[in-house]
Amino acid sequence: MDKSLFKFNIDYKNEYDYVTYQTSLIYKRINNNFKNNYYSLFKHIEIENVSEDDYNDLTLHFNFNSDLIKINDISIAYINHQEKVIIDKIDPLIEASKLYKLVEPIELTLNISLLNVNKEVLYETSIFISLFPFCLPKITSVDYSLFSSFVTPNDYLVNKVVIEASEDLKKINNETSFLAYQNKNINNIRAEMMAIFNCLYRYNIAYSNPPASFSFSQKIRIPQEVLKSHKGTCIDLAILYCACLENIGLHPILIITKDHSYAGAFLDEFNHFNDFVTDNASLIYNMTTGKLNSIELVECTYFTNDNLADYNLATKEAIKETLNNNEGFKAIDINRAHRSFYKPIPTFNENEEIDFKIKINGANNNLELIDTENNGKIILKSSSKKDKFSYWEKKLLDLSFKNKLINLKFNSSALQVLNYSSQNFLTYLLNNSSFKVEIK
Structure with a gap:
């Protein structure tokens, strides 16, 4: 073996876990692209032939020191001298159940060999990969969207909480059904959030340090574990609350700062962030x-067993946190993430079974029927009722040049104001009923 013949450049993740693996698979299926992506264990392998000879009928062979991951051999037709080939379709066969059930990180060694047609080794190298338990994801420090995978709204224990919370809802506003955004009054939505909060208080959950870990990262307890063990940290409790809110049809928000975590929800179905995650604490405030x-x-720590379970105080405290303690602030739009390729991880059912099949919504085969009673007839309906909502709805949906909101001409009746901070200007307008522009 002459190592001067080839150069290898391997783009891979040296730290991997079940959440990242699941996201990689879903990303491929949703985008119908089987090339490796940001979440793949391998992104690509670049092989450069630095010799003066051409090589044909080569094989790239992979050998792990564990049966947890396997990669089939890859055939390479040829690599001419002084040329490169890039392999970006590397599909590791990973034992999902074993990866999911990891308790502590393990270290794997992968030997990669380039073989000629006679199976002789032309080049060989080794890399090291650390596999982490799903509750100890390393990539979340880079991609906060992955925290949404821990929010499991369809867990059977989360369903149990929601069923029990209907009794709390009845005490608050004499309703027993969670209607989420079908409620036209935001106070009814807030009442449902309060009912979940009060129900979780009855679970006698203790605020507790995270599980022991021999890594620098904090272990996360998923909702099922919190409800079984009756203990959790601030982020465990916030994730649990998000799961319950999403179960009843609300769109939850997970807030993570440098030293704390809490949760919330949009009070309007059509509100969302421009991206999965925002770091704009003043906007949220x-x-x-x-x-x-x-x-x-x-x-969310206010529904633990050492607090008074006062929902109103809990909301005020969260507002105070957003205003004063927002170092490292991240707000995650959980529902938007779940509608993309950041899906909830699987959890055990009542029979202690778990299904690792990736579920992605397929085509809709239910045809919505239209009313054919007046088929062929044109029915004119008029209405003189025009409220402000209808007026602005029409304005915002009008994309023609007659709409001054998108085709404003600066003439003698318009004043163009330049400012150095649009965010500060918007904040000022929200908090003040009037302002004055002085021309100097």
Whole structure:
């Protein structure tokens, strides 16, 4: 073996876990692209022939020191001298159940060999990969969207909480059904959030340190584990609360800062962030208070057994946290992430069984029927009722040049104001009824 013949450049993740693996598979299926992606164990392998000879009928052979991962050999037709080939379709066969059930990190060694047609080794190298338990994901420090995978709204124990919470809802507003955004009054939505909060308090959950870990990362307890063990940290409790809110049809928000975590929900079905994650704490604060009032935030440690379970105090504390303690602030739009390729991880059912099949919504085969009673007839309906909502709805949906919101001409009746911070200007407008522009 002459190592001067070839150069290898291997782009891979040296730390991997079940959550990242699941996201990689779903990303491929949703995008119908079987090339390796950001979440894949391998992104690509680049092989450069630095010799003066051409090589044909080569084989790239992979050998792990564990049966947890296997990669089939890859055939390479040829690599001419002074040329490169890039292999970006590397499909590891991973034992999903074994990866999911890891308790502590393990270290794997992978030997990669380039063989000629006679199975002689032309080049060989080794890499090391650390596999982590799903509750100890390393990539979440880079991609906060992956925290949404721990929010498991369809867990059978989360369903149990929601069923029990209907009794709490009845005490609050004399309703027993969770209607989520079918409620036209946001206070009814807040009442449902309060009912979940009060029900979780009865579970006698203790605020507890995270499980022991021999890594630098904090272990996360998923909702099922919190409900079984009756203990959790601030992030465990926030994830549990998000799961319950999403179960009843609300769109939850998970807030993570440097030293704390709490949760909330959008009070309007059509509100969402521009991306899966935002770090704009002032935006969240303004959406929670003042004129917008489109988000409800909740301090989840207030439903632990050493607190008074006062929902109103919990909301005020969360607002205070957003205003004052927002170092490292991240707000995750859980529902939007779940509608993309960040899916909830599987959990055990009542029979202690688990299904690792990746479930992605397929085509809709239910045809929505239309009313054919007046088929062929044109029925004119008029209405003189035009409220402000209808007026602005029409304005915002009008994309023609007659709409001044998108085709504003600066003439003598318009004033163009330049400012150095649009966010500060918006905050000022939200908190003040009037302002004055002085021309100097």
